[in-house]
Amino acid sequence: MDEKINSIPRIRGIIEVPGDKSISHRALILGAMAQGRIPISNLSTGGDCTSSITCLRSLGVQIEKQGQKEFSVEGRGIFGFREPATVLDAGNSGTTMRLLCGLLAGQSFYSVITGDDSLRQRPMRRVIDPLKQMGARISASDGGTTAPITIVGSSLTPIDYSLPVASAQVKSAILIAGLFCNGETTVREKDRSRDHTERMLRHMGANIRVADGTIVVRGGGALTTEGIFVPGDISSAAYFILAATLLRDSCLEIANVGLNPGRVGFVKTLRCMGAEISTNNVRTQNEEPFGTIKVRSSALRATEVTPEMIPAMVDEAPALALAATQAAGKTSIRGARELRFKESDRLKSIATELNRLGGRVTEREDGLEIEGPTELVGTACRTYGDHRLALTLAVAGLIAKGQTVIKDAEVVDISFPGFFQQLGGLSGDRDA
Numbered sequence: 194m195d196e197k198i199n200s201i202p203r204i205r206g207i208i209e210v211p212g213d214k215s216i217s218h219r220a221l222i223l224g225a226m227a228q229g230r231i232p233i234s235n236l237s238t239g240g241d242c243t244s245s246i247t248c249l250r251s252l253g254v255q256i257e258k259q260g261q262k263e264f265s266v267e268g269r270g271i272f273g274f275r276e277p278a279t280v281l282d283a284g285n286s287g288t289t290m291r292l293l294c295g296l297l298a299g300q301s302f303y304s305v306i307t308g309d310d311s312l313r314q315r316p317m318r319r320v321i322d323p324l325k326q327m328g329a330r331i332s333a334s335d336g337g338t339t340a341p342i343t344i345v346g347s348s349l350t351p352i353d354y355s356l357p358v359a360s361a362q363v364k365s366a367i368l369i370a371g372l373f374c375n376g377e378t379t380v381r382e383k384d385r386s387r388d389h390t391e392r393m394l395r396h397m398g399a400n401i402r403v404a405d406g407t408i409v410v411r412g413g414g415a416l417t418t419e420g421i422f423v424p425g426d427i428s429s430a431a432y433f434i435l436a437a438t439l440l441r442d443s444c445l446e447i448a449n450v451g452l453n454p455g456r457v458g459f460v461k462t463l464r465c466m467g468a469e470i471s472t473n474n475v476r477t478q479n480e481e482p483f484g485t486i487k488v489r490s491s492a493l494r495a496t497e498v499t500p501e502m503i504p505a506m507v508d509e510a511p512a513l514a515l516a517a518t519q520a521a522g523k524t525s526i527r528g529a530r531e532l533r534f535k536e537s538d539r540l541k542s543i544a545t546e547l548n549r550l551g552g553r554v555t556e557r558e559d560g561l562e563i564e565g566p567t568e569l570v571g572t573a574c575r576t577y578g579d580h581r582l583a584l585t586l587a588v589a590g591l592i593a594k595g596q597t598v599i600k601d602a603e604v605v606d607i608s609f610p611g612f613f614q615q616l617g618g619l620s621g622d623r624d625a
Contacts, residue, residue: 196602196613198590200571203490204437204619207446210430212237212262212423214608216451216481218288219365219393220266220421221245222296225254226372227268227397227416235262235423235449240607244284248293248306251277270415271372276302280341283308285536285578285607288362290340291320295366298329299373300346307341311536311578317342320363323354327370327378351376351412358531359504361386364408368394368401374412382406386504387455392480393421424451424483428508429609431459432584433619435512437488438468439519439592445488445619448474452482458505459513460486466493466520493520495565500528507531511585514543517563518552519592530559536607537577546574546582550589550597571595580607587616 217237222245224231236242238261246256253275255267274296283289283306290306294317297304307313318338321331330345331337351374354367364380368390371378383406391408394401397418400411430447437445452475464470468491475484493516498506506513510532517524532539544556549572553564571593576583583605590597605612 194601194603196587196599198571198587198597198599200593200595201440201591203440203443204433205444206619207448208433208615208619209448210425210433210450211239211609213426213451214239214241214428215288215361215387216389216393216423217242218245218286218292219389220423221249221256222292222369223393223397223416224266224268224418224421225249225252226271226296226369227418228270229268229417231266231268231418232259232420233264233266233423234420235425236264237423237426237608238262239610240284241286241288244282244286245289248281248283248289251279251281268416271299272301274300277304281306283312285309285312287312287315290317290342291362291366292369294320294324294331294342294344295369297344297346298324298327298331298370299349303345305341305343313340315339316534319358319360320366323352323363323367324370326352326354327367327374329370349373351378353379353381355381356383359384359386361388361390365390368408368410371410372399372412377409377411380408382408384501384504385455387453389453389481396479418479422478424478424481425449426608427451427453427456427460430486431509431512432588434460434463434470434486434488435516436588436591438463438470438491438493438516439588441490443488443490447486449483450486452484455505458502459509462496462498462502462506462513463493463516466496466516467491468493495520495522495524497524498526498529503529503531508581511539511543511581512588514547514554514561514563515585515589518547518554518565518567518569520565522565524563524565526560528559529561535579535581537579537582539579539582542577542579542582543585546586547589549574550593569593571597573598573600576601576604578604580604580609584609584612587613
C-alpha cells in the first residue's frame with residue numbers, strides 16, 4: 194500500500210497513542226508465567242504483539258480480548274506450558290523471539306521458533322550464547338547465529354553474565370530463564386538498556402534486585418498480579434512530538450504516555466536542540482511512570498549524540514535524524530552500529546531516504562552526520578519493511594515541499610495501527 198502525504202502548516206490537538214509495545218510484550222509473556230487470571234489494559238494491538246499472543250496461544254495459554262484494548266491472560270505458572278503442535282512464528286518481532294527463547298529454554302519439551310524474512314536475518318547468537326551457558330540446549334541456522342531456532346527444554350543453572358552490547362531483549366531473556374533456576378542469576382550492564390522487565394518482575398513479586406547496572410533475580414518463586422496497565426508508547430509518540438516541533442504554529446498534547454527514564458532519550462535530546470517540550474500529570478502504575486507531554490513548535494540547533502545516549506533512544510534514531518535535517522549546524526550521531534541490525538539496516542536506510550528527500554546525511558560505520566537546515570522536497574520513498582522508517586518518512590512528508598509517496602506504508606501496523614488516520618485527524622490535510 195502506498196501512502197501519499199502532503200505538506201501542512203501545523204498540527205494541533207490532544208491525543209493518545211497505542212499502548213507501549215515493549216511493555217505489552219512483557220505483560221503477555223510474564224502474565225502467562227504468572228498464577229491466575231491477569232487483566233491487561235491498553236495492550237498494544239500492533240503486529241509485533243499479535244505475534245506474541247499467537248505464540249503463547251500455541252503454548253497453551255488462554256488469552257481473551259475483553260474490549261478494544263483490554264485483554265486477559267490465564268497464567269499457567271512458569272512450568273505450565275505445553276509443547277506446541279507447530280513451529281512458533283514470531284513474525285517481525287525480535288522481542289517475541291528473544292524473550293520466548295528464555296521461557297522455552299526452561300520447559301520440558303521440544304520447540305522451534307522462526308520469523309519473517311527480516312527477523313531470520315537478525316543476530317540471535319547474542320541470546321543463544323548466554324542461555325547455553327545456563328544449560329539450555331539450543332541450535333540455530335547459519336552456524337548458530339540466526340532463526341529458525343530449535344530448543345529442547347532442560348534444567349537450567351544460574352550464571353553471572355556481562356552483556357557485551359546493551360540489549361533489553363537479551364537481558365530479559367536471561368532474567369526470564371533465571372526464574373527457572375535454583376539460585377541467583379546476575380546480569381551486568383555497562384550501558385543501561387530499558388528496564389521494563391525488571392520493573393514488571395518487581396511488580397509481580399519476583400525476588401529481584403537492581404543496583405549500579407547489576408540485576409539479580411532468584412528463581413523458584415511464583416509471579417502474581419491483580420492487573421497490568423500499559424501506558425502509551427513513547428516511541429510512537431515521538432513522531433507526533435517531532436511533527437509538532439517542526440511545523441510552525443503547532444501545539445500538541447499527548448496524554449497517558451510512558452515516561453520511563455530509559456525511554457525518554459529522544460525527548461531529552463530534542464530539548465537540548467531547543468525544542469519546547471514539557472511534562473505534567475505524572476503518576477505511576479505497576480512501577481511504570483506516565484503522564485502528559487505538551488509540545489510547541491520550536492527552532493532547532495544541531496547536537497552531538499554520543500554512544501552512551503543511544504540505548505535510551507534506539508527506536509527513535511530515524512526521527513532524530515529527520516529532526517537534524519531541520520536543525521542549524523552539523524549533528525553527529527555516534528555509537529549507533531546496533532541500528533544496522535534492526536528491521537532494516539537503519540543507518541543505511543535513514544541516510545538513503547532522507548537524502549532522497551533533499552537532506553544532507555552522511556553514513557558512517559557507527560552513525561550519521563547530518564547538515565541542517567535543509568529544505569525537503571517530496572518524492573517517492575521506500576520503507577525497507579521498517580515501521581520506524583515509515584513513520585519517520587510520514588513526518589518528513591508533512592514538512593516537505595509538495596507530495597511524498599511512501600511505498601509499502603502498511604508496515605506501520607507493526608507498532609502503530611491507525612497511525613495515518615490519526616495523523617490525518619490532526620492535520621485535516623491527508624490525501625486519502
